Amino acid sequence: MTEDSIVEVRGLNHWFGTGDARKQAMFDIDLTLERGSFTVLMGPSGSGKTTLLTLVGCLRAVQEGSVRLLGHELHGAGAAELTSLRQRLGFIFQAHNLHESLTASQNVIMGVQVRPGVPDALAEAAAARALDLVGLSDRMDYLPANLSGGQKQRVAVARALVGNPALVLADEPTAALDKDSAAEVVDLLKRMGATRGTTTLLVTHDNRILDRADRILTLEDGRIVKREGAQGR
Amino acid sequence: MTRLLQRLMGRLPIGWLQLTHKRGRFAAALAGVAFANVLVFVQLGLMNSLAAATLKPYEFFQADIMISASDANALAEGGNVARQWLLQALADPDVVEGMGLFVGNVPWDRGGNSISFTTFGIDPSQPGFVAQGVSDGLHLLEVQDAVILDRLARGLPVEEAAGIRPQTPLRFEAQDRTLSAMGTFVGGGGFGGDGFMLTSDQTFLSLFPSRSSAAPDHILLRLRPGAEVAATVTRLRALISDQSLRIRSYEDAALEDLTYQQTQRPTGVIFGFGVLIGVLVGLVIVYQVLSADVADHLREYATFKAMGYGPRFFLGIVLEEALVLGLFGFVPGVLIGAGILALMGAVTTLPLGMTPDMAVTVFVGTVVFSALSGVIATRRLAAADPADLF
DSSP: OOTTEEEEEEEEEEEESOGGGOEEEEEEEEEEEETTOEEEEEOOTTSSHHHHHHHHTTSSOOOEEEEEETTEEOTTOOHHHHHHHHTTEEEEOSSOOOOTTSOHHHHHHHHHHTSTTOOHHHHHHHHHHHHHHTTOGGGTTOOGGGSOHHHHHHHHHHHHHTTOOSEEEEESTTTTSOHHHHHHHHHHHHHHHHHHOOEEEEEOOOGGGGGGOSEEEEEETTEEEEEEESOOO | OHHHHHHHHSSOOHHHHHHHHSHHHHHHHHHHHHHHHHHHHHHHHHHHHHHHHHHGGGGGBOOSEEEEOTTOOSTTOSOOOOTHHHHHHTTSTTEEEEEEEEEEEEEEEOSSOEEEEEEEEEOTTOGGGBOTTTSTTGGGGGSTTEEEEETTOTTSOHHHHHTOOSSSOEEEEETTEEEEEEEEEOOOOOSSOSEEEEEEHHHHHHHSTTSOTTOOSEEEEEEOTTOOHHHHHHHHHHHOSOTTSEEEEHHHHHHHHHHHHHHTSHHHHHHHHHHHHHHHHHHHHHHHHHHHHHHHTHHHHHHHHHHTOOHHHHHHHHHHHHHHHHHHHHHHHHHHHHHHHHHHHHHHOSSOOOOHHHHHHHHHHHHHHHHHHHHHHGGGGGGOOGGGGO
């Protein structure tokens, strides 16, 4: 693993189910994500994109092969270590998954307070900056119910970025957005890569954003069948 | 409130925000907790009332040791004791005084309503056995058919009781005799009678011709100052040959009576079950509210899990909700409970009312059981799998 690589996947295999129903979903995946890179993961439904995202994001246990994340081997890692590593990641979901009873600002604060010992004032200031970054500084005290779909997704982006994560894992973050909003979100992630070195792994079917990717990986039936872009593996 | 909780907890009060987000549901949940509190308060009030009513007559007398028949589980229950054991007990060097205590029930038919007096027959020449406040005018009992009445007796009009004086006695018919109430004392209605009445042992025997002066219901003993009650009880058990008799300190006799009333008599058992049911209802209500709340927010919790929040964080949220429900449900619960107990006390003249002990007990119980419900409800959090979010 080089100093600049955030994620290194080697010989990754993964199965779902048990006994006769056991089915292999990932086949011998090799992948490296460099610091600050913007990688798009494409492929038809059921090709294994989401499974790969959840394995790299410490949301599933690695069964076979190696996944090194931020220098930590995930194969055989305990629940506490996985939880701790997740605190250094940013997640953006297709559905914004904002907490309905928290304001935009409070939702973003949750992205900071996951790390123990952060003072309230610091968390609030960071949340304000993050919301400003996504152009929602005038919606800080709004509940999700009073925000548009695009605004909610931008709050979710702010929540993912507020903790200055090393890696952002995004699943169809632009699916519910119009063209301009989608472009804004992707540009923001790209900008974070350039200025803060944030690495992004983004699953999408959205052809509108492909031209902004450093690298495009195509998965089919659990295998990477096509690699396009600057980096090798 | 959010700010205050945030300062106290060092994080956003998510439980509080979740509960107050849907105000209608929050109000319904608080009403449920308050209802459970009221149930517990009423049953506890009745239990306390049973205890107070049981111990009340023991306060009328001053004794160190009480000798009763083997089946005398309560002051007004069981067989009698041969007076000869009183004389035998006086042989002990520490026993300075003994008195037979007669107990019976005297109904006073007032033409339409009847007042049932738990009546004590005592020797008026031994005022040392009678407590201050009751002993006033004790010498008047030496007159045949004179009685001292409980002025708080259920069914006895206040103005009628207030008019009772040695100079203006209240005369009434009971047990085919004309009794003269020469004075009053403070007792109160209980579960076994409407009030109390004090007479001389001679008058008592006139009211109950089948009873014998040689066989009182209990024997009360007073010891010389500084004598050890427990040691004297042990000596008396050896001294008195009738081993079936219950010889115990006066204090123990009262407590045994109380235990009997609370655990053996139907009323005590029913009140005890009432408290249990109230607690269970509260537990179920809080569990249902929290469980439904967890189910409603599984997706958000899964998101927090994905972000790196650990099990303690989620337990903290659910416990926070449990405490909010417990605290905010307690306030209306204690107010309504106090009102209902006061009303019941006024109607029944039972010693019913909210006491600080009760309020503190129910408050602590509410918080503890709410927290327990919260801990049980967190089991549903296992269903919040962040991998399912993608």
